[in-house]
Amino acid sequence: xxxxxxxxxxxxxxxxxxxxxxxxxxxxxxxxxxxxxxxxxxxxxxxxxxxxxxxxxxxxxxxxxxxxxxxxxxxxxxxxxxxxxxxxxxxxxxxxxxxxxxxxxxxxxxxxxxxxxxxxxxxxxxxxxxxxxxxxxxxxxxxxxxxxxxxxxxxxxxxxxxxxxxxxxxxxxxxxxxxxxxxxxxxxxxxxxxxxxxxxxxxxxxxxxxxxxxxxxxxxxxxxxxxxxxxxxxxxxxxxxxxxxxxxxxxxxxxxxxxxxxxxxxxxxxxxxxxxxxxxxxxxxxxxxxxxxxxxxxxxxxxxxxxxxxxxxxxxxxxxxxxxxxxxxxxxxxxxxxxxxxxxxxxxxxxxxxxxxxxxxxxxxxxxxxxxxxxxxxxxxxxxxxxxxxxxxxxxxxxxxxxxxxxxxxxxxxxxxxxxxxxxxxxxxxxxxxxxxxxxxxxxxxxxxxxxxxxxx
Amino acid sequence: xxxxxxxxxxxxxxxxxxxxxxxxxxxxxxxxxxxxxxxxxxxxxxxxxxxxxxxxxxxxxxxxxxxxxxxxxxxxxxxxxxxxxxxxxxxxxxxxxxxxxxxxxxxxxxxxxxxxxxxxxxxxxxxxxxxxxxxxxxxxxxxxxxxxxxxxxxxxxxxxxxxxxxxxxxxxxxxxxxxxxxxxxxxxxxxxxxxxxxxxxxxxxxxxxxxxxxxxxxxxxxxxxxxxxxxxxxxxxxxxxxxxxxxxxxxxxxxxxxxxxxxxxxxxxxxxxxxxxxxxxxxxxxxxxxxxxxxxxxxxxxxxxxxxxxxxxxxxxxxxxxxxxxxxxxxxxxxxxxxxxxxxxxxxxxxxxxxxxxxxxxxxxxxxxxxxxxxxxxxxxxxxxxxxxxxxxxxxxxxxxxxxxxxxxxxxxxxxxxxxxxxxxxxxxxxxxxxxxxxxxxxxxxxxxxxxxxxxx
Ligand SMILES: Cc1cc2nc3c(=O)[nH]c(=O)nc-3n(C[C@H](O)[C@H](O)[C@H](O)COP(=O)(O)OP(=O)(O)OC[C@H]3O[C@@H](n4cnc5c(N)ncnc54)[C@H](O)[C@@H]3O)c2cc1C
Ligand SMILES: Cc1cc2nc3c(=O)[nH]c(=O)nc-3n(C[C@H](O)[C@H](O)[C@H](O)COP(=O)(O)OP(=O)(O)OC[C@H]3O[C@@H](n4cnc5c(N)ncnc54)[C@H](O)[C@@H]3O)c2cc1C
Numbered sequence: 001x002x003x004x005x006x007x008x009x010x011x012x013x014x015x016x017x018x019x020x021x022x023x024x025x026x027x028x029x030x031x032x033x034x035x036x037x038x039x040x041x042x043x044x045x046x047x048x049x050x051x052x053x054x055x056x057x058x059x060x061x062x063x064x065x066x067x068x069x070x071x072x073x074x075x076x077x078x079x080x081x082x083x084x085x086x087x088x089x090x091x092x093x094x095x096x097x098x099x100x101x102x103x104x105x106x107x108x109x110x111x112x113x114x115x116x117x118x119x120x121x122x123x124x125x126x127x128x129x130x131x132x133x134x135x136x137x138x139x140x141x142x143x144x145x146x147x148x149x150x151x152x153x154x155x156x157x158x159x160x161x162x163x164x165x166x167x168x169x170x171x172x173x174x175x176x177x178x179x180x181x182x183x184x185x186x187x188x189x190x191x192x193x194x195x196x197x198x199x200x201x202x203x204x205x206x207x208x209x210x211x212x213x214x215x216x217x218x219x220x221x222x223x224x225x226x227x228x229x230x231x232x233x234x235x236x237x238x239x240x241x242x243x244x245x246x247x248x249x250x251x252x253x254x255x256x257x258x259x260x261x262x263x264x265x266x267x268x269x270x271x272x273x274x275x276x277x278x279x280x281x282x283x284x285x286x287x288x289x290x291x292x293x294x295x296x297x298x299x300x301x302x303x304x305x306x307x308x309x310x311x312x313x314x315x316x317x318x319x320x321x322x323x324x325x326x327x328x329x330x331x332x333x334x335x336x337x338x339x340x341x342x343x344x345x346x347x348x349x350x351x352x353x354x355x356x357x358x359x360x361x362x363x364x365x366x367x368x369x370x371x372x373x374x375x376x377x378x379x380x381x382x383x384x385x386x387x388x389x390x391x392x393x394x395x396x397x398x399x400x401x402x403x404x405x406x407x408x409x410x411x412x413x414x415x416x417x418x419x420x421x422x423x424x425x426x427x428x429x430x431x432x433x434x435x436x437x438x439x440x441x442x443x444x445x446x447x448x449x450x451x452x453x454x455x456x457x
Numbered sequence: 458x459x460x461x462x463x464x465x466x467x468x469x470x471x472x473x474x475x476x477x478x479x480x481x482x483x484x485x486x487x488x489x490x491x492x493x494x495x496x497x498x499x500x501x502x503x504x505x506x507x508x509x510x511x512x513x514x515x516x517x518x519x520x521x522x523x524x525x526x527x528x529x530x531x532x533x534x535x536x537x538x539x540x541x542x543x544x545x546x547x548x549x550x551x552x553x554x555x556x557x558x559x560x561x562x563x564x565x566x567x568x569x570x571x572x573x574x575x576x577x578x579x580x581x582x583x584x585x586x587x588x589x590x591x592x593x594x595x596x597x598x599x600x601x602x603x604x605x606x607x608x609x610x611x612x613x614x615x616x617x618x619x620x621x622x623x624x625x626x627x628x629x630x631x632x633x634x635x636x637x638x639x640x641x642x643x644x645x646x647x648x649x650x651x652x653x654x655x656x657x658x659x660x661x662x663x664x665x666x667x668x669x670x671x672x673x674x675x676x677x678x679x680x681x682x683x684x685x686x687x688x689x690x691x692x693x694x695x696x697x698x699x700x701x702x703x704x705x706x707x708x709x710x711x712x713x714x715x716x717x718x719x720x721x722x723x724x725x726x727x728x729x730x731x732x733x734x735x736x737x738x739x740x741x742x743x744x745x746x747x748x749x750x751x752x753x754x755x756x757x758x759x760x761x762x763x764x765x766x767x768x769x770x771x772x773x774x775x776x777x778x779x780x781x782x783x784x785x786x787x788x789x790x791x792x793x794x795x796x797x798x799x800x801x802x803x804x805x806x807x808x809x810x811x812x813x814x815x816x817x818x819x820x821x822x823x824x825x826x827x828x829x830x831x832x833x834x835x836x837x838x839x840x841x842x843x844x845x846x847x848x849x850x851x852x853x854x855x856x857x858x859x860x861x862x863x864x865x866x867x868x869x870x871x872x873x874x875x876x877x878x879x880x881x882x883x884x885x886x887x888x889x890x891x892x893x894x895x896x897x898x899x900x901x902x903x904x905x906x907x908x909x910x911x912x913x914x
Binding site for chain 2: 101103104105106126147148150154158159161162171175177178179181182183184185186187188189190191192194195197198199203214215216217218238241242244245246283284285286288289292338339340341342367369370371372406407408409410411412413414415419423426427428430431432434435437438441442453454
C-alpha cells in the first residue's frame with residue numbers, strides 16, 4: 001500500500017520536489033509541539049507554485065492520502081506533526097514577496113515568506129507587518145495565518161487575523177479560491193478569510209496572502225519595572241489601563257523566569273525583584289505615554305528604569321527570545337491559556353499552588369496586556385512516567401481553572417493535536433458538531449491535517 | 458395557510474409580545490434600504506429573553522415559517538426587509554446592558570442595546586465601544602454585529618468584528634450556542650464569532666454579545682482642510698499616511714456634499730473649496746499628530762483650520778449626520794464600495810464621468826482612511842422609470858469599476874437583498890457555493906432571512 005502510493009506519487013507528480021530520506025522524514029514529521037511519539041510521513045513534497053499545490057492535492061484526493069501542510073515547523077501545539085500515512089506538504093519554498101504597495105499599505109506574499117523578511121521589506125517604506133510572534137525570525141506568514149499567531153505587539157496592533165485582508169486557498173480537491181478583498185474593509189458574503197485564519201491547515205492550503213501594513217512608529221519608548229511581588233506587577237497592568245495608555249507591548253515575567261534568564265545570560269534580574277513588567281509605548285505619543293507609565297508604576301512601588309536607559313530595550317529582546325531554552329534533561333510543556341485581565345494575579349497564584357501540590361517546576365511569562373499566559377511546567381526526565389503523570393495532572397488542573405475563570409485553552413498557539421484533549425471542556429457539543437460539519441463542507445474526504453484543531457468525533 | 462399559521466403562532470407563543478396591525482406590519486417590514494416594493498410580514502414578534510427567541514425559532518422550524526431578525530431597522534441594504542410569508546423577530550426590547558467590567562475592559566449586552574447607550578455607560582469608566590456607525594444614536598449593537606458595521610473611527614479602531622469577543626446565538630432549530638471567549642485573544646477551534654459577524658441574520662439570531670472596550674482618548678484634535686479640488690484632498694490622505702500618522706477619523710467630502718450641507722444648514726462650505734478633508738487624531742499623541750497633519754496638508758495647498766478652532770469639530774458632527782437628508786421628490790441610492798486607498802482619486806473622477814454620461818446627480822463622501830466610499834446617486838422622481846433606468850445603469854457601472862480596481866461592492870453596509878445582483882461579480886462561483894453549504898450547516902431548512910446576504914442559487 002505504502003510502496004504503491006509512493007510509486008504513484010513519484011510518477012504522478014513529476015517535476016515536484018520530494019524526498020523520502022529517513023532523516024528528512026523525521027525532520028519534517030515533527031514540530032516544536034510537546035508530542036512524545038513521532039511517526040514519519042510517507043514523503044515530504046515542496047511546492048514551488050500554486051499550480052503545484054493544486055496538483056499535489058488533486059493527487060492526494062485521488063489516492064485518499066492525507067496531507068499535512070507545513071510552514072517552518074515552529075508550531076508548539078503539534079499542528080504540523082506527521083500522522084500515519086500522510087505526506088507533508090512544505091510551503092517553505094514558496095517564499096516570494098510578490099508585491100508591496102506602500103500607498104495602499106498592503107503587501108501580497110507567498111505563504112513561505114518568513115515573517116521577519118516581510119517586515120524588513122516593509123520597513124523600507126516606513127511600514128511594518130504588525131503581528132510579531134517571538135518566532136518571527138523563522139516562522140512563515142502562511143504558518144502565522146494558519147495558527148492566527150499573536151505576538152508581543154498584538155496588545156496594540158491585534159493578532160494575525162487583524163492584518164489579513166485576503167487569502168488564496170487551495171481546497172482539498174485542488175480548487176483554488178480567493179477570499180476577502182484588497183481593501184481594509186469589506187463585508188460581502190460570509191467571512192471566509194477569518195474561517196481559514198487559525199484553521200491549522202484543516203480546511204485548505206493557504207497559497208497567497210494579502211496583508212495590511214501599519215506605520216512603523218516614529219518613536220518607541222521602553223520601560224522596565226521591577227516589583228517585589230507578582231501582585232504589584234499585575235496591579236501595574238491594570239493601573240496603566242486606568243491611565244488610558246495602550247502600550248504596544250506589555251509583558252509580565254515571574255521570578256522563575258528571571259532566574260532562568262539570569263542563568264542563561266549571566267544577568268542579575270532576580271536580585272532586583274520578584275516580578276518584571278516590560279512595557280513599550282510607540283507612535284507620536286510614545287514619550288508622553290512612557291511618562292505616565294513610569295509614574296503609575298512608581299506609585300505601586302516598582303523600581304522603574306530611567307528615561308533613555310537602554311536596559312529595558314535589551315530586556316524586551318531577551319524576553320522575545322526567552323522561549324528557546326529547551327533543556328534536554330527535562331520534560332517541559334509550555335501552556336498558552338488566556339484569562340480576563342483582572343484574573344491574572346489570582347490565576348498565577350493558583351498556578352504556583354498547583355506546581356507545589358503536584359511537585360512540578362513552573363515559570364510564567366504573560367502577554368499581560370491581553371491576559372494571555374505562557375506558564376511552563378517541567379519535571380526531570382530521570383523521573384520517568386511518574387514525573388510525566390504529575391506534569392499532566394498539573395496541566396489539566398491549570399486548564400480547568402483558566403476555563404472556570406472565563407478563559408480559553410489557547411490564546412495564540414492553536415489546538416493542534418496536543419490540546420485536543422481539553423477542547424470539549426471549552427466548547428459545547430453543538431459547537432464541536434458545527435465545526436465538524438464545516439470541515440465536511442471544505443474537505444469531505446477528510447484528507448487535510450486529520451486529527452488536528454477540531455474534535456472529529 | 459396564512460390564517461392557520463397566525464392562529465398557530467398566537468396559540469403556541471403565548472406570553473410573547475406580537476402585533477399584526479397593518480401599520481405595525483408596514484413599519485417593521487421595511488428598513489432604510491433602497492427597495493421599491495414592500496411586502497408585509499405575517500406578524501411582528503418581540504422577544505424579551507433568550508428563551509423566547511428559542512421558542513419562536515422552534516415554532517418557526519416546526520411550521521416552516523421564515524424569520525427576519527431585526528434590530529432598529531436602520532440597515533441600508535435591505536437586510537431587515539420582510540419577505541413574503543415571514544414573521545419579523547424584533548430584538549429591540551432585549552436591550553439591557555448586562556455587565557460592564559472595567560478592569561477586563563469588556564461589556565456584555567443584549568442585542569437590542571443602542572450603540573450610543575453602550576458608549577454612554579462605558580464612558581463612566583473612561584472606556585468606549587469603538588465601532589461608531591453614523592447611525593450610532595439609533596442602531597442596535599446586535600444589528601451592528603449582524604452587519605459588521607463600520608463607522609467613522611474605524612480607521613484607527615477597526616470595524617465591529619474587531620471589538621466582538623464572544624456571541625450567544627440561537628440557531629434556526631432553537632439551539633443556543635456560545636462562540637468565542639471573554640479574553641482578547643483565543644484560537645480554539647474555527648472562528649465562528651467572525652462567521653456570525655456580518656452574516657445578516659442568515660445563520661442565527663444573535664442574543665448576547667461580549668465586546669471589548671477601548672480607552673476613551675485623553676485628548677482629541679480635529680483638523681479641517683479645504684482644498685481647491687478633490688485630487689489635492691486625496692493626495693492629503695496619502696501624505697498623512699507617509700507622515701505615519703494614523704488618524705482616528707479621516708473623512709473626505711466632495712463639492713456636491715458641501716453644497717448639500719450648505720443648503721441644509723446655511724453654512725458656506727462650498728465657497729471655501731471644492732473638497733473637504735476632516736481629520737481627527739486622538740490619544741496622548743493627538744496634539745503632536747495634529748501638528749504634523751496641519752503641516753503636510755498645508756504643503757498641499759489646503760486651507761487648514763487653526764489649532765484650537767471649534768469649527769472642525771462642528772464639521773465632523775455635520776458629517777456624522779449628513780446621511781439623513783432623504784428628499785421625497787427624488788430616487789436616491791447610497792453606495793458603499795471600497796477601493797484600495799491609492800485609487801480614491803481616479804475612482805471619484807470616474808464616478809463624476811459616469812454621472813455626467815448617465816445624466817444622474819452625484820455626491821460623494823468617503824471614509825478616506827479605509828478607501829470606503831459612499832457615493833449617492835439620484836434622479837428626480839417625476840422622471841419615472843426612465844430616470845430609474847439611468848440610475849441603475851450608473852450604479853452598475855460604478856460597481857463594476859470598483860471591482861476592477863480590486864475593491865468590493867460593500868465596505869460596511871452589507872449585501873442585504875439590494876446588492877445581491879452584484880455579488881457574483883465579486884465572488885467566484887466556488888466561493889458562492891461554499892457559502893450556500895455553510896448556510897445549510899446552520900440553517901438546513903432555510904428559514905432564517907432567506908434571499909439576503911448570499912446567493913442561494
Ligand atoms: C521560539 C518560539 C516562539 C514562539 N512565539 C510565538 C508567539 O509569540 N506567538 C505565537 O502565536 N506563536 C508563537 N510560536 C509558535 C509558532 O511559531 C507559531 O504558531 C507560528 O505561527 C507557526 O508558523 P510556522 O511557519 O512555523 O508553521 P508550522 O509550525 O509549520 O505550522 C503550524 C500550523 O499551520 C499549518 N500550516 C502551516 N502553513 C500552512 C499553509 N500555508 N496553509 C495551511 N496550513 C498551514 C500547519 O499544518 C500547522 O497546523 C513560537 C514558537 C517558537 C518555537
Ligand atoms: C443615518 C444612517 C447612517 C448610517 N451610518 C452607517 C455607518 O457609518 N456605518 C455602517 O456600517 N452602517 C451605517 N448605517 C447602516 C445601519 O445603521 C447599520 O447597518 C446598522 O448596523 C444596522 O443596525 P440595526 O440595529 O438598525 O439593524 P437592522 O437594520 O434592523 O438589521 C440589519 C441586518 O442585521 C440583521 N439583524 C439585526 N439584528 C440581528 C440579531 N440580533 N441577530 C441576527 N441578525 C440581526 C437583520 O436581519 C438585517 O439583515 C447607517 C444607516 C443610517 C440610516
